Amino acid sequence: MSRGDFPCRFPSRNASASPRRGFRDPGSVTTWVPGEAADRFYGAYQPAPGAATLRRARGWAVIRALAGLHVGDAGVHGRPGGKATWGPPAHAVLRRLIATAHR
Numbered sequence: 787m788s789r790g791d792f793p794c795r796f797p798s799r800n801a802s803a804s805p806r807r808g809f810r811d812p813g814s815v816t817t818w819v820p821g822e823a824a825d826r827f828y829g830a831y832q833p834a835p836g837a838a839t840l841r842r843a844r845g846w847a848v849i850r851a852l853a854g855l856h857v858g859d860a861g862v863h864g865r866p867g868g869k870a871t872w873g874p875p876a877h878a879v880l881r882r883l884i885a886t887a888h889r
Contacts, residue, residue: 812839813846817879844883851879
């Protein structure tokens, strides 16, 4: 079976999460790392991320936070697959993204 046989795309050998190159996912950093630490990450990120990369990272962070809110709400209301502990971190991410919307 080759890569073309699958309906989804697989990362290339030079994917951004490659163990050789270290952690380089701006979307995850935007989601899970507090403001000042994220600024330090982006300052050290090579090559320097462009405005479009940062916008995409923020977009992915919003999607992840909304998914976390959904799972957290399901947990609070006892629905299957819910985890009540996911809500507070998702709220914190959305508050941080809204507070830094000018960037």
